[in-house]
Amino acid sequence: MKHKIKFKWIFMAILVVTAILVMHHKYNKDNESLPDDLIGRWITSSPRYNGRFLELSQIAVIFGVGEDNIDVNFISSVEKRIEADVILYTIKYRNQNETEGSIVFYWYPSDNVIRLKNQRQMIWKKSRDKC
Numbered sequence: 001m002k003h004k005i006k007f008k009w010i011f012m013a014i015l016v017v018t019a020i021l022v023m024h025h026k027y028n029k030d031n032e033s034l035p036d037d038l039i040g041r042w043i044t045s046s047p048r049y050n051g052r053f054l055e056l057s058q059i060a061v062i063f064g065v066g067e068d069n070i071d072v073n074f075i076s077s078v079e080k081r082i083e084a085d086v087i088l089y090t091i092k093y094r095n096q097n098e099t100e101g102s103i104v105f106y107w108y109p110s111d112n113v114i115r116l117k118n119q120r121q122m123i124w125k126k127s128r129d130k131c
Contacts (some may be wrong), residue, residue: 003116032033032078033058038107041127042114054103061093061103073101085110088117 033117041064052090053064063071073093082090087109092102095126104117114124 025064032080034078034091037109037112037126038089038114041129042124043127046122049122053127056091061091070097077101100124 010016029101035072035082037059038055038056042056043049043052049106051064053062055064059075061073061075065074073095075091075093077092079090083106085108086106088104088106090102091110092100094100105114106117107114112126115122116124
């Protein structure tokens with residue numbers, strides 16, 4: 001009996017993830033996609049953000065907010081604006097409760113660093129560790 005219940009939950013989880021991916025693809029056709037160089041985990045050396053990270057993928061923005069805590073948000077749109085030698089990205093997202101949010105950052109492709117628009121003095125570098 002326990003195996004049937006466990007299988008049911010695994011099946012439901014797979015079904016939910018598939019539905020999310022289908023809906024994401026359906027509604028994101030006309031949006032920009034993130035370049036491969038932006039995909040991955042980003043960290044900063046700022047003591048204020050010790051143990052924290054920002055992870056980008058084509059479908060999600062994940063904030064690592066300390067001791068084994070993550071905040072997963074599904075991307076609803078990506079906008080890109082080129083400004084001289086930097087690119088301004090605005091990523092809008094929704095969390096599991098459908099609460100909307102956004103992250104806006106400058107990507108410096110020549111140095112492969114990002115700076116949040118509201119904290120331009122802080123440099124985020126791509127982590128060499130596997131996500």
